Amino acid sequence: MLLSSSRLLLLLVGSAAALPLAAERMRLAWPTPNPAYARGEPVEAFIQPTVSGRVESGLFGCVRSSGRQFHEALDLFPISRDAQGEPLDEVFAIADGIVRHVSRQPGASSYGRYVVVEHVDAALPVMTLYAHLASIAPGIRSGTRVQIGETLGIMGRSAGARALPPERAHLHLEIGLRLTDSFASWYRWKGFGSKNTHGVWNGMNLVGVDPLAFYDAFRAEEVDSFLDFWQRLQPAVTVRIATTKIPDFLKRYPALRPAPMPLRGLAGWEVDFDPYGVPIEWRPLLSDAVEDYQRNEVRVVRFDREAQTTCKDLVKGSAGREVPGSDLQTNLQLLFGLRK
Ligand SMILES: [Zn+2]
Structure with a gap:
């Protein structure tokens, strides 16, 4: 239960006396006794x-x-x-x-x-x-x-x-x-x-x-928390989906939805994913944003072709006609309960 500081490699302990509005820097440890990373070794x-x-x-x-x-x-x-x-x-x-x-x-x-x-x-x-x-x-x-x-x-x-x-x-x-x-x-x-x-x-x-x-x-003190890091992830693809559902993912991770929820009229979501299919930011949509969509229809609205990796099938189809690839499809199935 007690931390033995001789073995435990605390990277940097938060400077909690920072600006009053600044979020506190989290405490983070290396997961093994090897001191090489903390020493800056390759x-x-x-x-x-x-x-x-x-x-x-x-x-x-x-x-x-x-x-x-x-x-x-x-x-x-x-x-x-x-x-x-x-x-x-x-x-x-x-x-x-x-x-x-x-x-x-x-x-x-x-x-x-x-x-x-x-x-x-x-x-x-x-x-x-x-x-x-x-x-x-x-x-x-x-x-x-x-x-x-x-x-x-x-x-x-x-x-x-x-x-x-x-x-x-x-x-x-x-x-x-x-x-x-x-x-x-x-x-x-x-x-x-x-x-x-x-x-x-x-x-x-x-x-x-x-x-x-x-x-x-x-x-490098570029981020102080997991959330900071997520907010710096680069979107590779953005999709819109027409659904009134609020996925349980967002109940777990509300910080990934910076905009407030509309009081009424939620009609869909716009979601950024990183090159490996990790959801980054979620934006609620009103009906005008998805007015010509079928229920549960998913469309790729932005795609950075250069961000496509060699091991994740994120997006397929030619320019302007992109649709989710198999890996992104799986994540959408899991997030939104889609069964197709
Ligand atoms: Zn492994």
Whole structure:
């Protein structure tokens, strides 16, 4: 429970005595005992590559299978091991929060054993996900409040049916948002043929941002919070949808809707997504903005073709006739309950 400051790498503790109107700078910790990042060392000093050996493969983005495969996390290697070569590094909560999901069966997910923490006190209550653990600390259960730097478990190599080899043991760290509370309904509709044992904390319901970009921006004092970082994400595509529905996503993350809700007459939404399909900003629409739309019709109203990545099918179709690609379609299904 107590933070041992010798091991815990607090990046920067907030200067709470800033301008009265300035939001307080959050407290943020590195999730492993490796001091390399805090010392400003290059990524080779903390990133675990895949079998390819290319350090990029352990970063976030279209970094695998010649750019076709997405990796939604940072992979961080251990700095201490036992005689058998198994990691001994503790894995720490990067900020205060509440444990929302603990998956103790290594075979139940390609994440292996994993823990999800929701940072409920933040202006944008993002979740962080810690995967491939060897063990989960006693007392870490769904509903447990954790403090920054609290030990969640021990780094490992659990990864579904087949474990990773010891030399590639690592922590897989995600920072993201949860798309829907109705994940079970979407999962049934998709007919995957396997049981979802992770509830709304299934990885398919989580959309992540680049953790290293977040740490870098925080360290450089360009952002003071998760919300600051989200507000700096660059939109790649903007869609409009004709619906009177207010997605539960917005109830969870109201800070992503800076404009007030109309008192009456909500007729749709305009939503910006980043190049990986992460919702950034939401703007409510009145009927004039979607007057020639069918109910639940989605249109791409802006698209930055240069922002299209090699691993996410965000938008397809020729210029002026763009429609959501399969990955954006999935996120729209989850956000708005669309079933097409
Ligand atoms: Zn990973």
